[in-house]
Amino acid sequence: MIELTGLTKRYGSTTAVDRLSFTVRPGVVTGFLGPNGAGKSTTMRMIMGLDKPTSGDALVDGTHYAKLKEPLTRVGALLEARSVQGGRTAYNHLLWLAQSNDIPARRVDEVLGLVGLTEVARKRPSGFSLGMGQRLGIAAALLGDPRILMFDEPVNGLDPEGIHWIRNLMKQLAAEGRTVFVSSHLMSEMALTADHLVVIGKGQLLADMPMAEFISQNSRSYVRVRTPEPERMRDVLTAGGVHLADGPDGTIEAEGTDAAKIGELVAAEGVVLHELSPQQASLEEAFMRLTAQTVQYQAGPGTAAGAGLAAGPNWQQPPQTTAPGGPVDVSKVDVSQKEGN
Amino acid sequence: MAQLTRVLSSEWTKIKTVRSTVWTLALTFLTTVVIGVLFCLLVRYLIPAGERGVFDPTFTSFGGISMGQLAVICFGVLVVTSEYSSGMIRASLSAVPQRGLLMGAKTLVGVGAALAVGLVTAFVSFFLGQLVLGSELNTSIGEPGVLRAVIGAGVYLALMAALSMGVAWLLRSPMLSFGILIPLFFLVSGILGMIPRARDVAQFLPDQAGSTIMAVGDMGEFGGIDRAYGPWGGLLIMVLWVAAALAAGYATLKSRDA
Ligand SMILES: Nc1ncnc2c1ncn2[C@@H]1O[C@H](COP(=O)(O)OP(=O)(O)O)[C@@H](O)[C@H]1O
Numbered sequence: 001m002i003e004l005t006g007l008t009k010r011y012g013s014t015t016a017v018d019r020l021s022f023t024v025r026p027g028v029v030t031g032f033l034g035p036n037g038a039g040k041s042t043t044m045r046m047i048m049g050l051d052k053p054t055s056g057d058a059l060v061d062g063t064h065y066a067k068l069k070e071p072l073t074r075v076g077a078l079l080e081a082r083s084v085q086g087g088r089t090a091y092n093h094l095l096w097l098a099q100s101n102d103i104p105a106r107r108v109d110e111v112l113g114l115v116g117l118t119e120v121a122r123k124r125p126s127g128f129s130l131g132m133g134q135r136l137g138i139a140a141a142l143l144g145d146p147r148i149l150m151f152d153e154p155v156n157g158l159d160p161e162g163i164h165w166i167r168n169l170m171k172q173l174a175a176e177g178r179t180v181f182v183s184s185h186l187m188s189e190m191a192l193t194a195d196h197l198v199v200i201g202k203g204q205l206l207a208d209m210p211m212a213e214f215i216s217q218n219s220r221s222y223v224r225v226r227t228p229e230p231e232r233m234r235d236v237l238t239a240g241g242v243h244l245a246d247g248p249d250g251t252i253e254a255e256g257t258d259a260a261k262i263g264e265l266v267a268a269e270g271v272v273l274h275e276l277s278p279q280q281a282s283l284e285e286a287f288m289r290l291t292a293q294t295v296q297y298q299a300g301p302g303t304a305a306g307a308g309l310a311a312g313p314n315w316q317q318p319p320q321t322t323a324p325g326g327p328v329d330v331s332k333v334d335v336s337q338k339e340g341n
Numbered sequence: 342m343a344q345l346t347r348v349l350s351s352e353w354t355k356i357k358t359v360r361s362t363v364w365t366l367a368l369t370f371l372t373t374v375v376i377g378v379l380f381c382l383l384v385r386y387l388i389p390a391g392e393r394g395v396f397d398p399t400f401t402s403f404g405g406i407s408m409g410q411l412a413v414i415c416f417g418v419l420v421v422t423s424e425y426s427s428g429m430i431r432a433s434l435s436a437v438p439q440r441g442l443l444m445g446a447k448t449l450v451g452v453g454a455a456l457a458v459g460l461v462t463a464f465v466s467f468f469l470g471q472l473v474l475g476s477e478l479n480t481s482i483g484e485p486g487v488l489r490a491v492i493g494a495g496v497y498l499a500l501m502a503a504l505s506m507g508v509a510w511l512l513r514s515p516m517l518s519f520g521i522l523i524p525l526f527f528l529v530s531g532i533l534g535m536i537p538r539a540r541d542v543a544q545f546l547p548d549q550a551g552s553t554i555m556a557v558g559d560m561g562e563f564g565g566i567d568r569a570y571g572p573w574g575g576l577l578i579m580v581l582w583v584a585a586a587l588a589a590g591y592a593t594l595k596s597r598d599a
């Protein structure tokens with residue numbers, strides 16, 4: 001269990017982590033999602049006692065990490081930045097780690113086998129690929145067989161096979177009843193692995209809920225309508241009791257109905273249709289809307305920054321502005337993959 | 342106590358499993374011994390008997406230490422800064438979050454290794470030096486003060502390593518640490534030692550103070566410098582410098598983010 005209460009970190013005038021409070025529970029994979037620079041790595045470093053919080057607190061199993069006598073047997077972490085000296089062999093790197101926490105040396109061979117590095121155990125990590133370096137970091141995290149695991153952007157730089165391996169590893173660790181806390185800046189990645197989701201933006205908590213709930217709240221479905229006669233179309237559909245929203249490129253988004261109903265309404269009035277397609281808003285889009293809002297709230301002076309954001313309901317009616325990066329291509333994330341993996 | 346033992350063994354594994362520590366310590370030995378022998382040859386054959394002043398054969402055999410200490414400085418600096426330049430400090434502090442314990446163990450292991458190499462270096466330098474000086478000039482380990490001076494030379498090298506480690510914990514960057522330590526001991530200290538006024542101050546620099554422990558006779562007689570302290574006083578001054586450097590390093594490690 002990891003508990004954060006009001007955790008805050010300021011670097012000069014930038015607030016990297018802003019009053020974060022949440023709990024990471026055992027038995028599930030908790031995804032820690034936020035755009036680059038949101039404060040994920042800083043939060044994880046503070047949990048590890050590497051960086052000192054400006055205020056607030058981070059506890060692992062009810063104590064400060066710095067108080068743990070054999071921390072590697074309690075918490076294993078893969079940090080974002082490399083933390084291996086290139087000139088010391090993989091085996092010796094794990095060996096000194098093991099010795100420092102009274103972990104038997106045979107465990108070194110075990111974890112090397114577990115991550116598939118047995119062949120290169122006597123090689124120097126300076127010659128390792130990104131993926132091999134990542135595997136060595138994971139071996140170090142698993143060394144003490146800890147009940148709490150943290151992975152900061154573990155899939156970065158991995159090939160598809162490695163990504164698949166890490167996803168399964170995290171699920172397996174959670175299934176064993178461990179606390180698994182994994183960060184990513186990609187919603188799609190989280191959708192595939194996380195059971196619980198914590199979203200932050202600009203250091204602030206934006207959402208903290210089960211993945212399933214996040215999906216059901218955010219998988220808005222609608223029908224995209226494209227027409228050369230938007231005025232008439234709106235009148236016809238509104239008269240037919242359809243709720244409308246503006247889509248990108250002058251399209252109309254019809255909510256709370258299906259394509260068949262719209263087709264019939266339009267045909268009855270003879271309006272020209274160029275497109276009529278059912279859409280599923282992607283989680284990626286939901287995530288971008290969520291984080292775009294922090295940007296907006298912070299940009300406007302006088303608005304109560306962060307007020308009501310964490311509680312959530314207001315971000316379900318996002319502002320009409322498109323998220324940064326231009327129009328979002330919807331339906332990129334296929335939620336059904338979650339089970340198939 | 343159990344924790345200290347295992348952190349010590351972990352630090353020992355760290356230190357012996359990278360090439361740079363082996364190289365720098367080997368270089369400390371070779372540089373000191375080789376230059377010491379050459380220096381003794383120079384003294385024996387090139388300097389006429391009348392110009393030898395009050396000759397200290399023990400101190401003469403340590404003529405290579407001023408160069409050899411540069412290698413031991415590299416050792417001390419690299420042992421600490423390699424943790425920072427590689428990012429491994431994060432792994433180290435994850436494994437041993439008690440920062441004082443980590444620093445203490447690393448310093449003990451580093452200084453211990455430097456002391457072992459330093460003592461071997463000192464004894465080899467001494468005996469080879471005496472051999473080269475020949476029976477007319479040399480002394481023996483049994484003469485008063487000689488054993489103290491030889492062991493002192495080994496201790497001096499270990500203290501130099503400790504000082505460098507303290508500075509490295511403080512500065513974290515290898516370039517910054519070298520940039521301060523190497524010119525200080527290779528140039529500044531020597532130059533100040535030659536300027537009459539500055540000499541009064543320069544004699545309190547760690548290397549100048551510490552090196553009095555390697556001399557059997559009064560340093561004043563050998564180098565023509567009036568020191569305000571004897572060999573033990575000099576050693577104490579150097580120890581104070583080391584303590585200050587380690588304290589500054591500890592304060593930094595304790596307060597700054599890793
Ligand atoms: N050591 C540091 N000094 C100054 N600013 C920092 C430092 N570490 C992180 N930051 C800033 O804090 C913010 C959060 O960074 P980070 O935690 O790395 O985000 P994330 O991991 O979510 O991408 C960024 O704006 C980053 O520039």
Ligand SMILES: [Mg+2]
Pocket residue numbers: 037040041042080152153
């Ligand atoms: Mg990060």
